Amino acid sequence: MANRRAPGRDETRDEWAAKIAALSEPSGTERAEKAPITVGRIMSAAFELVESEGFEALTMRRVAAALRTGPASLYAHVRNKAELDELLISDLCARVPVPVPDPERWTEQMLDICRALRDEYLRYPGISRAALAAAPNSLDALRLSEGMLTVLLTAGVAPQPAAWAIDAAFLYVSAYCFEASLRHHAESGVDQRVLDRDALAERYRMLPSDTFPSTVAHIYELTSGEEHERFEFTLRALLGGLTPGPPRAS
Amino acid sequence: MANRRAPGRDETRDEWAAKIAALSEPSGTERAEKAPITVGRIMSAAFELVESEGFEALTMRRVAAALRTGPASLYAHVRNKAELDELLISDLCARVPVPVPDPERWTEQMLDICRALRDEYLRYPGISRAALAAAPNSLDALRLSEGMLTVLLTAGVAPQPAAWAIDAAFLYVSAYCFEASLRHHAESGVDQRVLDRDALAERYRMLPSDTFPSTVAHIYELTSGEEHERFEFTLRALLGGLTPGPPRAS
DNA sequence: CACCTCGCACGAACAGTGTTCGTCAGACGA
DNA sequence: TCGTCTGACGAACACTGTTCGTGCGAGGTG
Numbered sequence: 257m258a259n260r261r262a263p264g265r266d267e268t269r270d271e272w273a274a275k276i277a278a279l280s281e282p283s284g285t286e287r288a289e290k291a292p293i294t295v296g297r298i299m300s301a302a303f304e305l306v307e308s309e310g311f312e313a314l315t316m317r318r319v320a321a322a323l324r325t326g327p328a329s330l331y332a333h334v335r336n337k338a339e340l341d342e343l344l345i346s347d348l349c350a351r352v353p354v355p356v357p358d359p360e361r362w363t364e365q366m367l368d369i370c371r372a373l374r375d376e377y378l379r380y381p382g383i384s385r386a387a388l389a390a391a392p393n394s395l396d397a398l399r400l401s402e403g404m405l406t407v408l409l410t411a412g413v414a415p416q417p418a419a420w421a422i423d424a425a426f427l428y429v430s431a432y433c434f435e436a437s438l439r440h441h442a443e444s445g446v447d448q449r450v451l452d453r454d455a456l457a458e459r460y461r462m463l464p465s466d467t468f469p470s471t472v473a474h475i476y477e478l479t480s481g482e483e484h485e486r487f488e489f490t491l492r493a494l495l496g497g498l499t500p501g502p503p504r505a506s
Numbered sequence: 507m508a509n510r511r512a513p514g515r516d517e518t519r520d521e522w523a524a525k526i527a528a529l530s531e532p533s534g535t536e537r538a539e540k541a542p543i544t545v546g547r548i549m550s551a552a553f554e555l556v557e558s559e560g561f562e563a564l565t566m567r568r569v570a571a572a573l574r575t576g577p578a579s580l581y582a583h584v585r586n587k588a589e590l591d592e593l594l595i596s597d598l599c600a601r602v603p604v605p606v607p608d609p610e611r612w613t614e615q616m617l618d619i620c621r622a623l624r625d626e627y628l629r630y631p632g633i634s635r636a637a638l639a640a641a642p643n644s645l646d647a648l649r650l651s652e653g654m655l656t657v658l659l660t661a662g663v664a665p666q667p668a669a670w671a672i673d674a675a676f677l678y679v680s681a682y683c684f685e686a687s688l689r690h691h692a693e694s695g696v697d698q699r700v701l702d703r704d705a706l707a708e709r710y711r712m713l714p715s716d717t718f719p720s721t722v723a724h725i726y727e728l729t730s731g732e733e734h735e736r737f738e739f740t741l742r743a744l745l746g747g748l749t750p751g752p753p754r755a756s
Numbered sequence: 757c758a759c760c761t762c763g764c765a766c767g768a769a770c771a772g773t774g775t776t777c778g779t780c781a782g783a784c785g786a
Numbered sequence: 787t788c789g790t791c792t793g794a795c796g797a798a799c800a801c802t803g804t805t806c807g808t809g810c811g812a813g814g815t816g
Contacts, residue, residue, distance in 0.1 A: 258520060260642045292793095293793080293794075313776085315773070316770085316773080316774060316775085317772080317774090320795095323794070325794070326794080326795050326796065326797090327773095327775080327795090328775080328776080328777090328794075328796075328797090329793080329794050329795055330797055331774095331775070332595065332792090332793055332794070333793095336774085336775090337773095337774065337775090346564070347662070350786080374676075387760075388638070388681065388684060388685070391685075393706075393709075394609075396720065398713070398718065399717075399718075401718055401721065401728075402717075402718045402719075404722045405720040405721060405724065405728075406719070406720040409720055409724075414728045415727040415732070416726045417726045417739070418724075418737045419606045419724060419727040419730075419737050420731065420735075420740065420784080421740075421743065423736060424678070424736070424739075424740040424743070426677060427681045427682065427685065428674070428677065428681070429679065430681065431638065431677045431678070431680065431681035432677065434638060435638070435641075436538070438639060438641070439641075456643075459643075463648070467649075467652075468648065468649075469653045469656070470652055470655040470656040470659055471648065471651065471655060474655065474659075474665045474668075476664045476667060477665040477668070477669040478651075478655075478669045480666070480669075481670065484681070485670075486670050486673060486674070489667070489670045489674075489675040490670065490671075492742070493671065493674070493744050493746075493747030493748070494740070494743050494744060494747070496743075496746070497742070497743030497744070497746045497747060498743070521767090543765075544763095565801085565802070565803085566802080566803060567801085567802075567803090572768095574766070575766070576765080576766050576767065577766090577802095577803080577804080578767075578768090578804080578805075579764080579768055579803070581803095581805080582763085582764055583764095586803085586804090587802095587803065587804090592777050602792090608760075608774075689800085694763055745766085
């Protein structure tokens with residue numbers, strides 16, 4: 257079992273990806289004479305990969321192939337794949353803007369932040385899995401957290417509920433995007449598992465109504481939720497639990 | 507993947523696991539003459555594995571080794587590893603009891619269900635990852651959903667908010683347990699990444715207070731939350747957004 | 757009783773994964 | 787000119803999920 261691959265006939269996927277990457281370079285005229293690997297180049301290659309093929313295609317080998325090198329070369333700039341994941345979600349967090357706090361519009365400001373983060377996650381399908389795994393330790397995530405906290409505090413929310421609500425909002429955004437990416441990924445591939453709304457409703461209709469009375473009675477409500485209605489509903493409910501009170505009150 | 511290998515000289519982990527499983531059998535006296543592989547045996551072996559070593563140790567090969575066979579033998583009873591995961595979380599959902607709806611105690615009843623589900627998840631560290639991935643399609647999960655829906659409906663909550671709140675609660679419980687298992691897993695191993703509260707608070711203290719004023723001003727609130735305080739807070743906030751109204755009202 | 761099918765168990769292998777080891781080339785200081 | 791040292795990298799290791807082909811034992815049929 258020493259070396260398969262006398263490299264003539266069949267080529268593995270990495271080599272193919274490397275070839276793909278090769279033809280994007282101007283074929284050795286003036287560019288492509290050097291390839292200084294940096295974290296920036298690693299991250300942008302990783303982002304392209306995730307954007308076009310999803311998070312499960314984000315592989316050290318694929319990233320290395322996109323950079324026309326071997327996987328070992330990445331470990332000089334990135335400790336782990338986990339660290340690469342954290343770098344990516346940090347960069348994502350750095351892209352969402354934080355507003356200057358306006359006590360009149362604190363709910364909308366919170367929602368704006370969450371929506372922007374959600375859209376950033378959804379742009380890179382499945383990357384929210386990394387967001388769930390990576391604790392929000394990075395400075396960029398902390399910047400978001402700081403922004404939300406000041407919005408809530410200047411609105412008069414007590415510190416403890418504010419902190420917990422921010423944590424819950426972060427968690428919910430990640431989980432929501434993770435589920436959404438699963439759903440979207442399933443509907444594109446031939447893979448079953450997650451099914452779309454119509455199939456789900458039909459499946460609900462087959463339930464025995466004596467053991468699932470409430471479910472079959474409200475199939476519409478259970479399967480409804482256009483676009484991000486569910487997202488808005490949940491976050492509004494979460495924020496609605498916070499008592500605004502007078503600014504700076506305890 | 508870091509191979510630490512305490513056992514034996516140079517035996518692979520599967521062989522070692524098979525040996526472990528071998529000594530639990532009465533050494534060929536009367537038992538161990540047959541081994542009819544069933545889904546039940548696969549699931550219980552999988553549960554033992556996850557309970558003692560965590561979800562990332564749940565491997566087709568490990569399960570097969572615990573059953574003293576090869577990995578290919580499992581695929582006669584289980585289509586995928588994904589299907590095995592779904593079977594496990596279905597079984598977990600089947601264990602949590604649903605109450606008879608009491609309009610006076612609807613909040614507590616909802617919390618009881620979520621708490622029971624949470625404890626079941628936390629008993630098997632990391633299994634909530636599978637719960638996040640698997641859409642709640644199984645009949646057992648649907649039984650939970652049905653239970654919650656009837657609790658909310660008999661309390662007078664409108665169908666649409668009820669359905670969305672149930673969805674959000676499911677999602678939050680899974681995400682909360684996933685994060686908790688990450689935290690617990692990190693504190694046991696030498697692995698860094700997630701750090702405990704003291705280390706986190708110390709790290710917060712090092713932040714520049716001009717760019718992170720609110721954060722450094724409320725380190726305590728940001729890092730507090732004993733036991734499941736955060737869990738209770740979030741779910742209460744989520745449920746508090748539902749207007750009970752008179753039973754059956756619109 | 758012989759035969760024949762059929763489903764379950766399983767060994768071996770394949771493709772792909774993260775990660776490490778040892779080497780090698782080139783730049784940089786003495 | 788001669789080390790030294792660091793980044794790039796080929797090869798390998800220990801895994802993972804999954805499939806293919808084989809064999810074996812049980813059950814039905816002539």
